[in-house]
Amino acid sequence: MREVRWASEEGEGIEHLAFDARAEGFFVESAVVGQRYGKGYGLYYRVHCDPSWRVNYAFLKVAGGGEVELHGDGEGHWRDGQGQTLKAIEGCIDIDIAATPYTNTLPIRRLKLAQGERQPIAVAYIATPDLQVTRVEQAYSCIELNREYRYEGLFRSFAANLKIDDDGLVIDYPTLFTRLPRTP
Structure with missing residues (x-):
């Protein structure tokens, strides 16, 4: 098991995530303290994936909500x-x-894109802090195999290049999240 932290670049916020890769799949447990639309929140979540990175369980709870x-x-x-x-x-x-x-890791690993390949997908988007679940369109492209991927939020005309580590966990998500400790 390993633990990672991210700081929000949008405002006050931090996440602490425990990541466990096992023969039967991938398991995470995390706590996020953040701010969205000017309102602070605390979020606890768990996600379980099978060995092919397909989500089979997710639980999210907002403190006091x-x-x-x-x-x-x-x-x-x-x-x-x-x-x-x-x-x-x-x-x-x-x-x-x-x-x-963290949830960018799921399609990055599951899709197994070749360098230069792009794949549009539909995902179950969970808004925070209201936890509304909706279907949205996204796309992922492999810029550098196992190192850098492009995320496109087709539903909101947003794109960012994400650098990842050996487990597929995001290191840098420009304008949104930075891994801690920050490295120059």
Whole structure:
């Protein structure tokens, strides 16, 4: 198990994430203290992926607020914590939690893009701090294999080149997140 931290570049905020790679998949547990739309929040989340980086479980809880639980089958079918089918995110394999750079790791690793390759995908986007889950369009491109990828939020006309480490965890996400400790 390893632990990493990111600082928000948008305002006050920090995340502490525990990452565990096991034979049966990838497991994270994290706490985020952040600010969005001028309001502070605390977020706890857990995400489990199978060995192919497909999300099969996600749980998010905002301190003093709501929570959401998602169960995926790795084929794009989702249920909530009560077992209800979530048709709005049907076909999505990945999730994107707005408050963290961690969820960029999921499609980067799962897609296994060749250098120069680009892949548009639909993801289950989880807004923070209201935890609304919606389907959005994104794309990833491999700039330098296992080192740098381009993220495109097609649903909001945003793009950034992300540098990653050997585990696929983001080191630098320009304008949004920086890994701690900061290196010159």
